[in-house]
Amino acid sequence: MSTLDATLCTTLRLPATIGEMTQAWHAFEQFASRHLRRQGLTPAQFAVLSALAAVTALSCKTLSEQTGITKGSLTGIVDRLEQNGLAQRVVSREDRRSHLVNLTDEGRATFERVAEKHFAHLQQAFEGVDREELTDIEAGFRRFRQLINHASR
Amino acid sequence: MSTLDATLCTTLRLPATIGEMTQAWHAFEQFASRHLRRQGLTPAQFAVLSALAAVTALSCKTLSEQTGITKGSLTGIVDRLEQNGLAQRVVSREDRRSHLVNLTDEGRATFERVAEKHFAHLQQAFEGVDREELTDIEAGFRRFRQLINHASR
DNA sequence: TATTGTTATACTCTATAACTATA
DNA sequence: TATAGTTATAGAGTATAACAATA
Structure with missing residues (x-):
């Protein structure tokens, strides 16, 4: 399921950041939760x-x-x-x-x-990826969260 | 709710990327979905x-x-x-x-x-943010999604 | 009086599988 | 036989409010 999908972003010309975030989350959510359910949780x-x-x-x-x-x-x-x-x-x-x-x-x-x-x-997805690259991606998520949290107040 | 929360990442020493992703998503999800529900959808x-x-x-x-x-x-x-x-x-x-x-x-x-x-x-959160910075963040999200999608096959 | 947790209500969403109608 | 959509089931989530026990 999606709060906002790619279509929305296209329709409304929302910041592409939101579209990318949403799609990244969906990909991860499917990848992670299907595996968990197969383990019985x-x-x-x-x-x-x-x-x-x-x-x-x-x-x-x-x-x-x-x-x-x-x-x-x-x-x-x-x-x-x-x-x-x-x-x-x-x-x-x-x-x-x-x-x-x-x-x-x-x-x-x-x-x-x-x-x-x-x-x-989960580790499978990150095998062989440059550590520095992961650090950059992390920083992006952190910054995104800060922006949202700031606007939430 | 969370598929994986910060605690999990600490416990398992999962890539910090996943913890940041999860927290960023939760922040956004709350910010977006509460507003929508208030509009009746x-x-x-x-x-x-x-x-x-x-x-x-x-x-x-x-x-x-x-x-x-x-x-x-x-x-x-x-x-x-x-x-x-x-x-x-x-x-x-x-x-x-x-x-x-x-x-x-x-x-x-x-x-x-x-x-x-x-x-x-939603725009509130991104007002005044450097366009170039957003582009970088987007690229990181896109890369994350590609990594997950690649591992999903 | 305020807080912790449970209970209750009502709705919504998810995943999955079985089913109906049509192709 | 395969596909489109519905139905059914079980679990989970939301918001909200009322409530008991305790602080």
């Missing part, structure tokens, strides 16, 4: 597992902030991870309003297995 | 209207290819556009399997009204 589930893999546990609030998933959606996603035995909720001792989510052993193992394959899959 | 609906605005009519197949929306999803989206009086389906004379979708007068007027505002909204 949705992109959202993988994003949550990724955030949890780096730490012991996270509150739903933090998880929501880090993944960009709204708290309402997060409830359902964590529900399904729990149902599948990959994550669990524990009420925080410090603040008993807060529910800490952490990975089960199975969740951690699943993440590591999937992530390794996924990493290799 | 979903991003998918706007994408379809955009594709149709440039031409007389498109078959569902072509529409699907141009927007990147799968044909299954497209059925529902066109249904809702029809319900809202923005688009209509006509069975093709040449190939009666094919349904041509076109904008109603109201659909065209709605698109033009929304698109103009949306264009202005």
